[in-house]
Amino acid sequence: MSTAAATSAALLELALDVAQEAAALVRERGAGTVEVAATKSSDIDVVTAADRASEELIRARILAARPDDAFLGEEGDDVAGTSGVRWIADPIDGTVNFLYGLPEHAVSLAAEVDGEVVAGVVVAVAAGEVYAATADGPATRDGRPLSVRGPAPLGQRLVATGFSYVREVRAVQGAAVARLLPQVRDIRRSGSCALDLCRVAAGSLDGYVEEGVELWDHAAAGLVARRAGARLEHLPGAGGKDLVVCGPDHGFGELLAAVRDAGFTGE
Structure with a gap:
């Protein structure tokens, strides 16, 4: 296995663990009353306490495991790094759905190396499905390879x-x-x-x-x-x-x- 492949595999393994832990947190928070904590670009662009808690968990786990990495998250300040690796996190993609109790929301976590995304995980919170890929491997859902639909008009x-x-x-x-x-x-x-x-x-x-x-x-x-x-x-x-x-x-x-x-x- 090449150095690059070994790096992407290790980053994916960490991303899988952290994203699934964050998804479990979001799932637990969604079982109770969800309230708006703040708004962003407009009065309908909302943030919940669960968004913030999920990102705090992701940041803490990633930076504890890899303290020299950079971090970009939707809800918090950017963190500079020195390793050439940057993590990109969306603690809840589909926050409005989460607010309304709709199942279409996910935790998303990716790792870049020198500006190229080399590992990515998306966890569908309600369904529990885990989508994953590395830049040199297959795309999978729950470990099974994925492929786009065939040609159609x-x-x-x-x-x-x-x-x-x-x-x-x-x-x-x-x-x-x-x-x-x-x-x-x-x-x-x-x-x-x-x-x-x-x-x-x-x-x-x-x-x-x-x-x-x-x-x-x-x-x-x-x-x-x-x-x-x-x-x-x-x-x-x-x-x-x-x-x-x-x-x-x-x-x-x-x-x-x-x-x-x-x-x-x-x-």
């Missing part, structure tokens, strides 16, 4: 999307979705970028497009999708934020053209 593709918490941006997104809808089989909106990307990897979705997602939303799941045979690209969005488009490598050009024609991009 654009009109027979199921595409997921999401919406910004900034009202002006979501108005642009809504109009673009309305134009894309007649071109595909249907549109889904789960409320979790990480789970949507993992479902592209698993063949449960044919594509995903969303503007305004952050690195912690897609770092781990994007790696899972790519290792399962998907392609993921970043483009300037029509609302002024980063646009993520993901789908099986076969037929990706047709999906991307449809996304552009619908007005998702700012190009």
Whole structure:
């Protein structure tokens, strides 16, 4: 095993342990009354006490095991490191779903080496499913290899999307979705970028497009999708934020053209 492979395997092992521990915490917190602790980009972009507790757990476990690593999390301050490894965590991806008791939420944890994501884990909290990948290995769900869905005409593709918490941006997104809808089989909106990307990897979705997602939303799941045979690209969005488009490598050009024609991009 090469040094790089050994590193990614060790990072994945740590990520699996920590993400599953954080998911257990979130699951326990979700069994009681969930309340909003704060808001972020708008009055509908919420943070719960469980978000903060999950990230505190992840930070503590990672930095105890690897004190020289850097850390980027959604809810706390960035931590600089000297090892060349940076951890990227979303303590609850799908916080609004969690707040309402809906099952579509996940813990996401990825590790970068010199700016490249080499290990990623997404734990679907309610279902208990564990998606994982390394940059030099297969994408898996609960240890079993994943692969994207086979080729299909654009009109027979199921595409997921999401919406910004900034009202002006979501108005642009809504109009673009309305134009894309007649071109595909249907549109889904789960409320979790990480789970949507993992479902592209698993063949449960044919594509995903969303503007305004952050690195912690897609770092781990994007790696899972790519290792399962998907392609993921970043483009300037029509609302002024980063646009993520993901789908099986076969037929990706047709999906991307449809996304552009619908007005998702700012190009």
